[in-house]
Structures are given as structure tokens and as C-alpha cells.
Amino acid sequence: MRRKAALTHFDETGNAHMVDVGDKDVTERIAVARASVTMQAATLKLIRDKKAKKGDVLAVAQLAGIMAAKRTPELIPLCHPLSLSSVAVTLSLDTRRKAVDVEATCKLKGRTGVEMEALTAASVAALTVYDMCKAVDRGMTISDIRLVHKSGGKSGTWNASAGNARARNASTKNARSGNALRS
Secondary structure (H helix, E strand, O other): OOOOOOOOOEOOOOOEOOOOOOOOOOEEEEEEEEEEEEOOHHHHHHHHOOOOOOOOHHHHHHHHHHHHHHOHHHHOOOOOOOOOOEEEEEEEEEOOOOEEEEEEEEEEEEOOOOHHHHHHHHHHHHHHHHHHHOOOOOOOEEEEEEEEEEEOOOOOOEEOOHHHHHHHHHHHHHHHHOOEEOO
């Protein structure tokens, strides 16, 4: 029988606190998160052709995602400030789904994980796509923000379930077609 995990950011009286990671082992930790922004076909074409009035949507969103990962503890109150060794944000176009797909990977050698940094990077990159295109398409939808991989630490490696195959298949297809912007 599997034991129910306890919420670590609350003490025994229910008060929020920052987890003490001082006694944890330093290990390499990696987290990968994804998000999608669906839109009208004409909006996707503007992005693809780099004709959005605010500039190169994919390049700006990529930079925004990287910057956001570095500022995660300023946005999420109980996150530890981390010395990230790497942040990579990739944006790809899926013309069939009329979507921009975002993948963010964060790495470090440290005592706590980088899941929140990867999720923040993917979220802010998606928000930046929306911001840069909202003048022509206010109906865009940001969705499927999720962690798809984490490794390192005492809990080891975790991967999203097979139920998340749609996102993996879309990412693989775009990577093969070369339709991606990589940092």
C-alpha cells in the first residue's frame, strides 16, 4: 500500500514555511515543462512569417521564459532562490492544431528541484506569445501547462504518464520537421 505524501510547505500547525533543504544531498536535478497556445490560423501565420507588430514573437517569448525561470522565487513565495546551471526554452509551431508549443528545461546541481522554474518558464513564454499577438487575436487559449519530466534528488526520476502522449507526439513531430526555435 502506497503511503500518502505530506504537503511539505506547511508545518504541524498548518502554517506555511519554506522547507529546510540544508540536509539534502546535492544532486543534478532536471525538470521539463510544457505549455500550448492555440490561436487562429492567421495569427499563427503572422508568427511564422515574423510579421507581428511587436516583433519576433518566438524569440521574445523564448527570452521571456528564460528570464522568468531565473526569477521564480520572486513570483512564488516559498520557492528557494536557485543557481540554475541551464535554462532552455524551445517554441515550435503546430499548424494542424494552430498552436505554439513551448518546452522549458531547467537544470542545476543542488539540494532542491527545479520543477517550479521549468513550469514558470513555460507559463511566461506562453503568456508572452499571448501578449505579443493579443491585438489580432484575443481568443487565444493558453493550456496544457504541465510538468513532463523531473530527475534527481531522493525521489529519483518521474515522467508524465502515457496519457500525455499527445504532447510528446506533437513535440517529436516538430523536432523532426525542424520547425522549432531553440535557445
